[in-house]
Amino acid sequence: MSEQIDNDRDYVQSIERGFAVLLAFDAEHPNPSLAEVATQTGLSRPAVRRILLTLQRLGYVAGSNGRWSLTPRVLSIGQHYSATHTLLEAAMPRLLKVAESTQESASLGVLDGTDVVYAARVPVRRIMSINVSVGTRVPAYATSMGRALLAWGTPEQLGPVLAQAPFDKLVAGTITTVEQLQDELAKVREQGYALTSEELEQGLISVAAPVRDASGAVVGVIACSTSTARNTPEGFRAHAVPCVLEAAALLSTDMGHG
Structure with missing residues (x-):
């Protein structure tokens, strides 16, 4: 605590x-x-x-x-964070496997207030308008990573997002109310993963699954993203979700869960 x-x-x-x-x-x-x-x-x-x-x-x-x-x-400030968080070291081989299997970028995300921060990433040579690197912050309410973190988050984690997130309409498909987010989180808990399509930016599809520690708490998410130019939401669901779920489960085991 x-x-x-x-x-x-x-x-x-x-x-x-x-x-x-x-x-x-x-x-x-x-x-x-x-x-x-x-x-x-x-x-x-x-x-x-x-x-x-x-x-x-x-x-x-x-x-x-x-x-x-x-x-x-x-x-060096970021290096100190990496050195004191075994999650990052354990995540890299899992992210590499997801990227190799899907031929799409794979990321590890952690929650920080109302945002998700990219803590680790294995990119592929794709061109998207969003510039993503380690340390990039994205709004939790509009991303698959954020929803996978919030769906099983504590009241202390979910409360600030519900109360403080701006719920800006980033693109046409972005959800913009607390009620819509709560409905989406219920879907995430039911299916075990989150999928968003064109909510953070036009043309971006992403899936994410939770990573748990020895206590069962969700400490991060593994995510994979693609473009509508290469995939449809349902096609990406069928192709990427099994890889992401497997990687998240293996990383959870690495962290002592199960």
Whole structure:
């Protein structure tokens, strides 16, 4: 069980601000100025300056000609996550088997708030408009990975999604209400896996199955995705679901379940 913050005295605001500055670096702002970081974070320029200089001294950012960039040391944060989570190491051979069997990309997803984060991935050479790599976040309500995680999730996991997810209409087929999501989760529990078609993006079909640990809790999902240019939802269901279910069951066994 995770430790909860009892009161405001336990909350270190400077850490929150430090991470806000790090997260201000993204695809649209790979080399921001101090002023741009301040705008992105809502922090004052003096506060941003102090944080950037501290991060520079620690080796996480570099400054040149008034612009700032992340350094490779930032990658070590993700490496620490991988080193302390046996799920990632155990998942790779299972993902490779799914990708080889289906000739489609295979992924491991974990839940983080209202989003699913790609924790591991075996890509194939396909072109889709969504740029997916390890660390990519996608909304749980509109994805097969999210539904497979939420269908057997705890109230603490499902509650924030139902209360806080925006339910934006990403494409024509996206579900947009709590009631629709609850109906979909009931279907997922009944069939043992989730399948979505053109809900996150046009032309994308995906299936996902839950991975359980020794206690039976769902700790991740194995997913496989394709394009409507290559498959139909029913064709992909017949082709990919058995592979994904088998991989998820084997990974669950690897994690001590069963």
